[in-house]
Amino acid sequence: MMTDKFQPMEEIKMLVDNQQMRPIWFDGEKKIARVIDQRMLPHKLVIADLNTVDDVIYAIQEMFVRGAPLIGATGAFGVYTALLQNQTCTSEDLVRECNRLKSARPTAVNLAWGVDRVLEACLNVNVPADRLNAARNEALAIVEDEAENCRQIGLHGLSIIQEISRKKGGAPVNILTHCNAGWLACIEYGTATAPMYTAFDQKIDIHVWVDETRPLNQGSRLTAWELGKHGINHTIITDNAGGHLMQHGMVDLVIVGTDRTTRSGDVANKIGTYLKALAAKDNNLPFYVALPSSTIDWEIDNGITDIPIEERDPEEIQYVQGLDQAGNLVKVLVPPLSSPAANHAFDVTPARLVTGLITERGICRATREDILALFPEKRATK
CATH class of the missing domain: 3.40.50.10470 (Translation initiation factor eif-2b; domain 2)
Incomplete structure (x- = not known):
């Protein structure tokens, strides 16, 4: 699940040693979300691939990712990951996976908010490929929305x-x-x-x-x-x-x-x-x-x-x-x-x-x- 190579998103504002970074991004080649394992900072920069829903839950519970907005974005990608694992899953199965995601940590309300927003965006889409795209696009939109919200807060x-x-x-x-x-x-x-x-x-x-x-x-x-x-x-x-x-x-x-x-x-x-x-x-x-x-x-x-x-x-x-x-x-x-x-x-x-x-x-x-x-x-x- 781990690699040592960091591949940042484009159009990022925060710099670390002149390298653009975000704590979560979508790898278009692998078709998965990747995150910084923040448990290792500041001494090591380790990247985790979120290949399965269990990976997403583990990353949230064990604090690879932490902080309310990031937890919400990670949960959002968890819905996409659930569909990536099983593109023909029923709505009932998807809701069940979403409930698992929402129970990963109890305090930050953003987790349920992010999961539910993606679920709503894709639940009534019947074509599997379209539903997967809808989930990915909504998760990406959440990432950008939260980034813009933080800019406005600043x-x-x-x-x-x-x-x-x-x-x-x-x-x-x-x-x-x-x-x-x-x-x-x-x-x-x-x-x-x-x-x-x-x-x-x-x-x-x-x-x-x-x-x-x-x-x-x-x-x-x-x-x-x-x-x-x-x-x-x-x-x-x-x-x-x-x-x-x-x-x-x-x-x-x-x-x-x-x-x-x-x-x-x-x-x-x-x-x-x-x-x-x-x-x-x-x-x-x-x-x-x-x-x-x-x-x-x-x-x-x-x-x-x-x-x-x-x-x-x-x-x-x-x-x-x-x-x-x-x-x-x-x-x-x-x-x-x-x-x-x-x-x-x-x-x-x-x-x-x-x-x-x-x-x-x-x-x-x-x-x-x-x-x-x-x-x-x-x-x-x-």
Whole structure:
């Protein structure tokens, strides 16, 4: 399933060592989707081929791919893959495979959204070849839609950074972020990082505090890698350092992503986000959440009671991965082997702690009415 050769899509904006990259793309020659195995970053660049639905599910569960928009796009390609495996499958069989895909991870609403969008596009197409093409085209459309949404998030979020830069007389704007809500999680630009990339490209002086983000270190492994490759000044910090930096005037604003946001503005994101929001509130600092509308769950109001929180393998707490002095990628045990560990993957930040939501349609307060004002088409059914 793995290869060492990377074949990027055309027309990509993000660069790594002057090479265009996306975390997922369609290989027209193989007729399959391929992804970066993000578990290996930043030390190795490994590519996985998604040949079967089981490959897609495994890639999602084991976090080859992670981040709500990317999970949704991968699930979308999973529907195509199901049809590629069995082009004459019945509608009932296809729905069954889609349900398997949607159950791969519970928290990010984008997974079900992406799968259902492709299913709807191809379910009533009777000619097998046409149905396969419809699934592929819809999956590709989702990829491009999410990339464009992230670009728009960057443009809208830019105004926040511009205003802080103006007030500081051009001095560096210090932004704190948690986990990885960059292009690795979102196909292009990222959500939380999109305003950062846009500001940097507009020659605004910024510096990013990057939470390491235990247990899998998506901040120190992935966000730091992304920002460094793009040339953005950044500093990795421990997960618990943010409050101290805020108290001492070293943070100007916080921008994070989200895996699911309720229609009333509660936000589920990587575990530890809630604590950053509390610290920001106590220090009168703006706390923004960047997200495409595909991440909004229009069916629920109360994030604390209604958003399912994934609990992952305790080994992710017990072990850390990195390079040894010989350059080998190794895992090492930190706590006593006999000590139990609990691994809650997400927490929920209540809307009252969120300064604003940065979406592809603009910035709004984290309230039901303000969210619906940006997305009035949802009023009829909500």
